[in-house]
Amino acid sequence: QVQLVESGGGLVQAGGSLRLSCAASGPSFSSSVMGWFRQAPGKEREFVCAISRSSGSTSHADSVKGRFTISRDNAKNTVYLQMNNLKPEDTAVYYCAAGLGTVVTGRPERYDYWGQGTQVHVSS
Numbered sequence: 001q002v003q004l005v006e007s008g009g010g011l012v013q014a015g016g017s018l019r020l021s022c023a024a025s026g027p028s029f030s031s032s033v034m035g036w037f038r039q040a041p042g043k044e045r046e047f048v049c050a051i052s053r054s055s056g057s058t059s060h061a062d063s064v065k066g067r068f069t070i071s072r073d074n075a076k077n078t079v080y081l082q083m084n085n086l087k088p089e090d091t092a093v094y095y096c097a098a099g100l101g102t103v104v105t106g107r108p109e110r111y112d113y114w115g116q117g118t119q120v121h122v123s124s
Contacts (some may be wrong), residue, residue, distance in 0.1 A: 003026060006070065006094065008020040010119075011122075015097055017086065020096075021079075032098040033052060033100075033101060036094060037093045037094070040092040047107075048060070048094060051070045052102075056105045063089075069084075079096060083120070090120060091120060
C-alpha cells in the first residue's frame with residue numbers, strides 16, 4: 001500500500017515556476033515507478049512525466065519537454081515536479097501516481113496508487 005500526498009500547487013503568472021512535491025508513505029515507494037498526471041477542467045487526465053525506481057530513466061510529454069523536470073529522493077520517499085516557464089495551458093489539477101511495475105509509462109492504467117491532487121493555476 002502506498003499513500004500519496006501532493007503539495008506545492010498555487011497561482012503563478014505565465015513564465016513563472018513552481019515545484020510540486022509528492023510525499024509517499026508505505027514500504028513500496030522505492031520499488032515504484034512514479035508519475036505525474038494532470039487534468040484540466042472539461043478535459044481528460046493526461047500524462048505529464050514519469051521516473052523509474054532508480055531515477056535512471058524518465059519520460060516527459062512533448063507539451064512539457066524542456067520546461068518540466070521530474071526527480072525523486074528515495075531516502076525521503078518524495079517525488080518532485082519542477083515546472084518552469086509555465087503557460088496558461090498548464091493550468092490543471094496535478095496528480096502524483098505510483099506504479100508497482102518496472103516500466104516508465106504514461107499509461108494511467110499502469111499506476112496503482114493516486115494522490116488527491118494539487119491545483120496549479122497559471123495566469124496570463
